[in-house]
Amino acid sequence: xxxxxxxxxxxxxxxxxxxxxxxxxxxxxxxxxxxxxxxxxxxxxxxxxxxxxxxxxxxxxxxxxxxxxxxxxxxxxxxxxxxxxxxxxxxxxxxxxxxxxxxxxxxxxxxxxxxxxxxxxxxxxxxxxxxxxxxxxxxxxxxxxxxxxxxxxxxxxxxxxxxxxxxxxxxxxxxxxxxxxxxxxxxxxxxxxxxxxxxxxxxxxxxxxxxxxxxxxxxxxxxxxxxxxxxxxxxxxxxxxxxxxxxxxxxxxxxxxxxxxxxxxxxxxxxxxxxxxxxxxxxxxxxxxxxxxxxxxxxxxxxxxxxxxxxxxxxxxxxxxxxxxxxxxxxxxxxxxxxxxxxxxxxxxxxxxxxxxxxxxxxxxxxxxxxxxxxxxxxxxxxxxxxxxxxxxxxxxxxxxxxxxxxx
Amino acid sequence: xxxxxxxxxxxxxxxxxxxxxxxxxxxxxxxxxxxxxxxxxxxxxxxxxxxxxxxxxxxxxxxxxxxxxxxxxxxxxxxxxxxxxxxxxxxxxxxxxxxxxxxxxxxxxxxxxxxxxxxxxxxxxxxxxxxxxxxxxxxxxxxxxxxxxxxxxxxxxxxxxxxxxxxxxxxxxxxxxxxxxxxxxxxxxxxxxxxxxxxxxxxxxxxxxxxxxxxxxxxxxxxxxxxxxxxxxxxxxxxxxxxxxxxxxxxxxxxxxxxxxxxxxxxxxxxxxxxxxxxxxxxx
Numbered sequence: 258x259x260x261x262x263x264x265x266x267x268x269x270x271x272x273x274x275x276x277x278x279x280x281x282x283x284x285x286x287x288x289x290x291x292x293x294x295x296x297x298x299x300x301x302x303x304x305x306x307x308x309x310x311x312x313x314x315x316x317x318x319x320x321x322x323x324x325x326x327x328x329x330x331x332x333x334x335x336x337x338x339x340x341x342x343x344x345x346x347x348x349x350x351x352x353x354x355x356x357x358x359x360x361x362x363x364x365x366x367x368x369x370x371x372x373x374x375x376x377x378x379x380x381x382x383x384x385x386x387x388x389x390x391x392x393x394x395x396x397x398x399x400x401x402x403x404x405x406x407x408x409x410x411x412x413x414x415x416x417x418x419x420x421x422x423x424x425x426x427x428x429x430x431x432x433x434x435x436x437x438x439x440x441x442x443x444x445x446x447x448x449x450x451x452x453x454x455x456x457x458x459x460x461x462x463x464x465x466x467x468x469x470x471x472x473x474x475x476x477x478x479x480x481x482x483x484x485x486x487x488x489x490x491x492x493x494x495x496x497x498x499x500x501x502x503x504x505x506x507x508x509x510x511x512x513x514x515x516x517x518x519x520x521x522x523x524x525x526x527x528x529x530x531x532x533x534x535x536x537x538x539x540x541x542x543x544x545x546x547x548x549x550x551x552x553x554x555x556x557x558x559x560x561x562x563x564x565x566x567x568x569x570x571x572x573x574x575x576x577x578x579x580x581x582x583x584x585x586x587x588x589x590x591x592x593x594x595x596x597x598x599x600x601x602x603x604x605x606x607x608x609x610x611x612x613x614x615x616x617x618x619x620x621x622x623x624x625x626x627x628x629x630x631x632x633x634x635x636x637x638x639x640x641x642x643x644x645x646x647x648x649x650x651x652x653x654x655x656x657x658x659x660x661x662x663x664x665x
Numbered sequence: 666x667x668x669x670x671x672x673x674x675x676x677x678x679x680x681x682x683x684x685x686x687x688x689x690x691x692x693x694x695x696x697x698x699x700x701x702x703x704x705x706x707x708x709x710x711x712x713x714x715x716x717x718x719x720x721x722x723x724x725x726x727x728x729x730x731x732x733x734x735x736x737x738x739x740x741x742x743x744x745x746x747x748x749x750x751x752x753x754x755x756x757x758x759x760x761x762x763x764x765x766x767x768x769x770x771x772x773x774x775x776x777x778x779x780x781x782x783x784x785x786x787x788x789x790x791x792x793x794x795x796x797x798x799x800x801x802x803x804x805x806x807x808x809x810x811x812x813x814x815x816x817x818x819x820x821x822x823x824x825x826x827x828x829x830x831x832x833x834x835x836x837x838x839x840x841x842x843x844x845x846x847x848x849x850x851x852x853x854x855x856x857x858x859x860x861x862x863x864x865x866x867x868x869x870x871x872x873x874x875x876x877x878x879x880x881x882x883x884x885x886x887x888x889x890x891x892x893x894x895x896x897x898x899x900x901x902x903x904x905x906x907x908x909x910x911x912x913x914x915x916x917x918x919x920x921x922x923x924x925x926x927x928x929x930x931x932x933x934x935x936x937x938x939x940x941x942x943x944x945x946x947x948x949x
Binding site for chain 2: 476
């Protein structure tokens with residue numbers, strides 16, 4: 258009997274042994290795979306990849322993490338939730354990445370969350386700002402502990418940064434009382450505007466008008482006319498997915514007699530000024546990072562990025578770069594790739610990044626404020642030069658009015 | 666109020682230019698051209714390419730862009746639509762395919778980022794007390810002139826008479842010796858050219874982006890349904906109605922509601938008067 262069975266048993270045993278041995282050997286020698294789900298057609302997405310690649314190259318040059326090299330796998334999540342879910346599935350089920358670093362559109366990330374949670378893969382957000390993303394960590398820790406946001410600061414923190422700009426710069430420095438707020442109708446703006454309105458009112462400003470518009474709006478003249486009629490002296494804009502390009506062009510073409518500034522994500526792009534034919538002049542844009550000595554890493558990173566990509570980074574470039582380093586250090590400390598062990602170490606993160614000190618709060622969201630990452634206001638000035646005008650401590654230039662409002 | 670009057674006129678004029686070409690090719694050749702929005706996008710991209718990449722001055726770029734798109738339209742009609750013209754469904758499919766192909770081609774060639782076309786007129790103008798950018802005023806004036814020219818062309822020339830004849834009775838027109846195929850090409854060139862011109866004129870104050878043809882296409886469709894498929898006066902009246910209702914909604918309610926206007930207009934028209942305001946028969 259045994260003679261007949263033996264030929265079957267031997268390979269079966271060998272197969273079983275090989276089966277258990279394979280994952281172990283792969284874990285010892287194979288590279289650590291970093292999945293990057295992002296909108297690859299946009300500068301946001303290209304810069305995420307550049308930032309991640311720069312950090313990977315630096316770490317690999319020093320011998321990798323736990324003796325293993327890092328490698329990047331990219332998936333296009335576009336600005337569409339369905340594509341976003343497909344990207345997560347591709348990275349977790351097909352590519353079997355160890356961690357994901359990416360994101361841009363809050364609506365997409367929110368749709369991805371259940372799929373990320375199910376895959377039990379650590380996800381570090383570097384693009385989307387809705388506070389709702391990390392709220393899940395608090396409300397359902399066991400399922401959503403995999404979610405971290407290392408960048409940018411969330412919409413509520415951004416609102417506070419804007420309030421600081423309104424009270425410090427507009428009210429105290431420029432003696433402006435009346436403001437109007439217009440924002441695109443998107444999740445993160447709906448989260449941000451109520452906080453902004455409350456904060457601005459408490460700071461003593463009069464919010465004369467606050468209005469949302471559809472992200473596909475292509476004619477802003479009715480909106481601008483309303484702002485003009487409201488008696489506002491400064492127009493705060495909150496834009497990311499809508500066309501900042503069209504908005505700024507129509508504002509300039511109408512020689513609109515009210516200066517603009519606020520959070521304009523596409524207005525952070527290095528080529529924004531040339532893309533709108535210089536019509537962004539005097540727009541003040543809140544940035545998450547600028548080329549100023551914010552930390553010891555800012556200038557070296559910035560210049561290396563410009564060398565690598567040929568253009569200055571938008572915020573996701575900074576976020577991607579720091580996120581890889583934060584993850585790598587957490588893995589080193591945990592001495593393992595086990596998500597639970599790495600999460601424990603990530604929660605203890607105290608890391609000086611490109612834009613400031615990075616510490617996670619209890620919802621795995623990066624902290625903001627003095628000493629941490631801040632919102633920095635830079636104004637587009639002549640010839641597409643950007644001057645930091647707020648916070649005052651790091652200002653590089655003076656605020657200028659739009660050319661048609663210049664007092665002769 | 667005056668603001669509504671002036672801005673509404675600009676939007677209506679652009680809508681009219683878009684929808685007249687769309688309705689013309691349907692009225693004459695029975696082609697429901699879903700690639701009409703692509704002509705608009707191609708016009709804008711051609712203007713961007715010629716001014717920003719090739720470095721040509723604006724005016725010749727605009728003329729070249731319109732001619733290029735007119736040629737593209739003619740080629741599409743000759744090689745893709747004409748062989749399939751027996752089946753309206755097949756025509757619908759092939760034009761939809763062209764519009765998707767154009768969008769993808771633009772995406773691959775230029776990326777999804779917004780592009781800029783410089784303004785023809787950089788100054789601000791004040792009309793009846795309303796501040797308006799010169800470029801918008803130019804768009805209004807050019808649209809009105811083009812529509813007027815088109816009307817004269819159809820009413821006063823032999824070719825125009827032939828176009829009218831075919832739209833009224835293609836069969837009889839053919840028996841009279843009117844070369845239908847050549848007329849179709851001419852009408853396609855006019856249709857594509859006006860859409861491209863609309864794209865070139867609005868590109869400086871809107872923007873240039875691969876999917877920019879979709880929304881104008883939906884608007885043109887809505888206008889043509891409201892006005893009656895195939896009716897040029899119907900399209901112009903419907904353009905004015907839609908342009909002004911959108912502007913009024915944006916001023917009095919909110920900009921986030923404007924995109925609903927055209928959809929509501931379609932539904933209401935289809936329920937109350939499926940043939941449209943000036944339509945001779947139901948479109949479907």
